[in-house]
Amino acid sequence: MIQDIAPHIYHNEYSPMEPEEDSYLLYFEPNRTLAAWEGEQFDFPRFRDFPEVKQKLSDTVIYLFTIDSCRFYLAKELALPERKGFRLDSTRNFRDAAPQWLSFAGITAYQLWHWYDCHKFCGHCGCPMVHDGKERMMRCPDCGQTEYPKISPAVIVGVIHKDKLLMSKYAGRTITHYALIAGFTEIGETVEETVKREVMEEVGLKVKNLRYYKSQPWSFSETLLMGFFAELDGDDEDITLDTEELSTAGWFTREEAPAQPLNISLTSEMIWQFKKGLV
Template sequence: MIQDIAPHEYHNEWRPQPPEAESYVLFYRGKEVLVKWKGEALDFPRFSDLEDTNDSLWETSTYLFTIDKDRYYLLENIAYPLNDTYRMENLEIFRTVSPGYLAFAGITGAQLYRWYRNHRFCGTCGRQMVHSEKERMVYCPACNTMEYPKISPAVIVAVTNNNRLLMSKYANRDFKKYALIAGFVEIGETVEETVRREVMEEVGLKVKNLRYYKSQPWSFTDTILMGFFAELDGEEEITLDREELAMAEWFEREEIPVKERSVSLTNEMILKFKAGEV
């Protein structure tokens, strides 16, 4: 999965230090990111690559995290070379590009970029927020409102019916591959209640014998995903929520069309069931 970057090690402790010449620059603009290509391999610019074209590069950076011994910093409003090496790319590239640890760095940085961008001003009094020097937090010096990064919990549900798995495709989304039932946890409900509610809302089915599988950080949607396997409880006729799903149907284990591995928890769960491991 996308967070599985071993032997590289991700360190998200808040330990800001001044950047060095070889520290990484992460620059985002909406749903795009600045990439420095090495042939077909992913890379990001370093401070040494951009210092000649940016006067305040060192002073305006925000520390994000460290992978191995390399530090990553968020930058805004920078100038970069206009050539085939440096390009703004859609964040969706991080689903497929390599090396994987840099793809993980790029999409994790994007989640932090969105949080900083959306918390420039106080939601209580409208004053400009200030970055804390002690922890990853921004605060309002006028009314003392404090904001920490928010992560949205969500579930992935593999609904099984003996030797069959329920698979679906999203409606009105760019992602067209097979998926499982999924949804965000609502205020006041447990994760288990979310599983039952989402399955009922999207396909009109009841489930039982919920079994937690594993979790995954999914920075594409600022989410922590929690995967469950659940057995069908009762009738198997599907009532499709066409606002959420384009299709949903039962697949025999041997006929599941998903073959290739990807970076998602959904993909891993589908392949686990197909291989008879759950």
């Protein structure tokens, strides 16, 4: 999956050190990122590429994280960013861009950029927020309200019955490939209850014998995904489709199940586990 970047090591502890010339300098706009793109290969700019940006932490130069010994920083402002071979392009490129460890850095940084962008002002009193010096946190100097990066729990469910897997397509999206049942956990709900509720809401089926598989941080939607396999409760395979969420759904054998060619997502890995007979 996209976060599997070994032998590289991701360090997410908040260690706001001053940047150096070869430190990565990341810049984002809504759904776009600045990089040097050459086919599927890409690279992020460094501080040396934008000498007008001071190598100093500030409200507009923010420490993000470190991978191995490479430190990543967010530039909240850049005048004329598209130069020296760098151009703004879709963050969706990270799904198949190489190297993978930089793609993982990109989606993680974009999640943090979006969080900073949405927390400029206190949601309690409306005053401008300030960066905390010790934690990755925004703090209101007036009322003391604190905000940490948002992570939304969600589930991915592979429903299996008589050696067939339930697969579906989302409604109203440009994505046309098949996926698994998925949904966010609601307030006051366990993830196990989320599994059962989402399957019932989207396809009108009951499930049993839930088996936890694996989790994945999915920064494209600020989500922590938790994957489960489950069995159909009963023999009634008839699907009642929620047409607001899904455009189609059906049962597929191991040979028929359409798998995504890129194994960067938890959904894709779970489908391949089924196709290979490992679940």
